[in-house]
Amino acid sequence: DAGVIQSPRHEVTEMGQEVTLRCKPISGHNSLFWYRQTMMRGLELLIYFNNNVPIDDSGMPEDRFSAKMPNASFSTLKIQPSEPRDSAVYFCASRPTRLAGGTDTQYFGPGTRLTVL
């Protein structure tokens, strides 16, 4: 089975440009999470969706960040305009529907390494 797919794997852009990161969750998973990893702050949740609906976006740093999930198999994280401090690795993770007695493991994609110059 394919895991979580993210694209691009690497992105280098200039300050002020728009950046769009893409994620395809594991088929059948109904929850999707966007995390950011930096040396200073570690791994932190930005936003998560349940059944394509944004549930908690309290981790989104500011209005420059937005995320959408138009259907169960696709999500985007957009940064507009980008700034050098946005440089980080952005992970997408998905989780299956929680069943009685089941775990709630999140499975991560390979990440997108973003560099904003």
Added chain:
Amino acid sequence: AQKITQTQPGMFVQEKEAVTLDCTYDTSDPSYGLFWYKQPSSGEMIFLIYQGSYDQQNATEGRYSLNFQKARKSANLVISASQLGDSAMYFCAMREVGAQKLVFGQGTRLTINP
């Protein structure tokens, strides 16, 4: 307050030895889940093992086991018979019931020496 504490920034171990990576957590919720992830130099986050707070037995997955001591709020990862490919960052994480996000520790960088 730090929810997840990993006190070992780095560890060096000889190949084939067993390794214990420490993790302590802080929660007042009686129901929670604990996770370990491996992040090799290539960058991906690989799920290793899960322990539920109500699980009676310590979780095991192949060479990985979780030493769960609920009263001490610790969830140490034990890797038996370490291999060179085990060299990576290891993250402990917790999910409280009612919260959807995983809260991660700062990680431990494990280096296996030949």
